[in-house]
Amino acid sequence: MFALxxxxxxxxxxxxxxxxCVVPTLLTLxxxxxxxxxxxxxxxxxxxxxxxxxxxxxxxxxxxxxxxxKLTNLQFADLRTAAPLGSIDKLSFGRxxxxxxxxxxxxxxxxxxxxxxxxxxxxxxxxxxxEPLEFLADQLTITGSSLRTLQLKNVSITSVTTETHGQQFxxxxxxxxxxxLQLALASDNGQLRCLVDAQQASLPAWLVGKLVPGLSGCGDxxxxxxxxxxxxxxxxxxxxxxxxxxxxxxxxxxxxGPHRLQGVAQFQLExxxxxxxxxxxxxxxxxxxxxxxSFSLLLNAHDICDCATGPTWGTLSSESEDKLxxxxxxxxxxxxxxxxxxxxxxxxxxxxxTFDQIPxxxxxxxxxxxxxxxxxxxxxxxxxxxxxxxxxxxxxxxLPLPGDEARDPENSRR
Numbered sequence: 001m002f003a004l005x006x007x008x009x010x011x012x013x014x015x016x017x018x019x020x021c022v023v024p025t026l027l028t029l030x031x032x033x034x035x036x037x038x039x040x041x042x043x044x045x046x047x048x049x050x051x052x053x054x055x056x057x058x059x060x061x062x063x064x065x066x067x068x069x070k071l072t073n074l075q076f077a078d079l080r081t082a083a084p085l086g087s088i089d090k091l092s093f094g095r096x097x098x099x100x101x102x103x104x105x106x107x108x109x110x111x112x113x114x115x116x117x118x119x120x121x122x123x124x125x126x127x128x129x130x131e132p133l134e135f136l137a138d139q140l141t142i143t144g145s146s147l148r149t150l151q152l153k154n155v156s157i158t159s160v161t162t163e164t165h166g167q168q169f170x171x172x173x174x175x176x177x178x179x180x181l182q183l184a185l186a187s188d189n190g191q192l193r194c195l196v197d198a199q200q201a202s203l204p205a206w207l208v209g210k211l212v213p214g215l216s217g218c219g220d221x222x223x224x225x226x227x228x229x230x231x232x233x234x235x236x237x238x239x240x241x242x243x244x245x246x247x248x249x250x251x252x253x254x255x256x257g258p259h260r261l262q263g264v265a266q267f268q269l270e271x272x273x274x275x276x277x278x279x280x281x282x283x284x285x286x287x288x289x290x291x292x293x294s295f296s297l298l299l300n301a302h303d304i305c306d307c308a309t310g311p312t313w314g315t316l317s318s319e320s321e322d323k324l325x326x327x328x329x330x331x332x333x334x335x336x337x338x339x340x341x342x343x344x345x346x347x348x349x350x351x352x353x354t355f356d357q358i359p360x361x362x363x364x365x366x367x368x369x370x371x372x373x374x375x376x377x378x379x380x381x382x383x384x385x386x387x388x389x390x391x392x393x394x395x396x397x398x399l400p401l402p403g404d405e406a407r408d409p410e411n412s413r414r
Contacts, residue, residue: 045057052124057077073089106137107141107155108141109140148204152181219247241270262291263291277398306368326355342367
């Protein structure tokens with residue numbers, strides 16, 4: 001060993017002090033100053049908007065440990081309309097190996113804005129390459145109108161890159177009964193595909209109705225089944241199969257309508273296909289127990305839809321149209337497309353509904369025009385093929401009405 005000159009020792013000590021003490025201290029102070037800069041919230045909000053295509057507002061940013069960032073009271077809204085999409089009370093994120101990890105304590109999503117949220121997700125997936133991520137949430141709350149909510153727990157979302165460089169997301173969550181709900185979301189070549197597996201878990205019909213036309217009137221009924229949808233070129237084509245339990249019939253036909261239909265029914269939907277906001281094909285059956293119908297609805301079924309009547313019809317025809325007619329069973333199947341709607345009764349002697357096991361009303365023998373369904377439910381004895389009400393026209397817009405060259409359904413038989 002050799003001894004350094006005293007001057008050299010001083011230089012080595014000074015350089016070591018600068019490199020090992022001064023520089024790390026300055027870097028630490030700079031990091032603290034940058035992390036606590038007054039405009040850091042605006043920077044984060046701008047970064048979130050550019051990356052996720054949502055308008056973000058947050059209260060605080062902190063770094064509880066190296067490599068982990070925590071955002072407090074994060075609220076996000078539609079980038080164009082500023083309509084609220086949801087919020088996260090506390091969101092922590094960091095990196096584990098090559099995967100970005102996120103953890104939220106409570107995620108809240110607005111059901112009314114689910115279409116806007118889907119658009120934001122589609123834009124996010126279509127802009128550049130995404131790294132694998134894992135998102136965990138202790139609780140997810142989906143809020144709707146009339147104080148309706150859906151609570152899901154133990155939510156996990158993982159992403160992988162497909163062989164064609166697309167993105168695929170898998171979501172799993174537990175419903176209030178502890179049953180597993182699964183959702184798969186895939187983006188590839190500008191096409192967004194979604195599959196909801198609710199065969200074990202159940203979803204409220206009011207939530208399904210936000211995405212599937214024709215089901216918004218099922219209210220607090222529960223849905224079990226599968227939903228698949230494909231979004232491409234700003235058009236959405238979807239399919240649904242499953243069962244709706246405990247459908248309130250009055251809510252289904254509309255509480256503000258001219259008719260009354262009391263009772264609870266089960267809907268078995270074997271096939272429901274839609275394009276954007278309109279139904280293309282619907283097939284299934286409806287079965288209900290004891291209930292009551294206003295005579296005006298039965299009279300519409302006879303006069304407009306050409307439904308045959310049972311032996312007791314003569315005793316009812318003199319009743320007021322507003323009076324309720326009881327029935328002990330209602331059961332029928334249906335097929336609906338732009339060619340028309342066909343109905344078959346499954347009660348006693350093939351009736352649509354019975355009272356004291358005596359047929360009350362029979363299904364029409366011919367395929368009927370789809371527009372008659374609107375007249376049946378909303379007709380107020382007005383001239384024209386549709387009642388002059390907003391409800392009737394909104395209903396018609398969702399039905400598979402025939403084209404200009406559609407054949408006459410009177411010439412078609414089931």
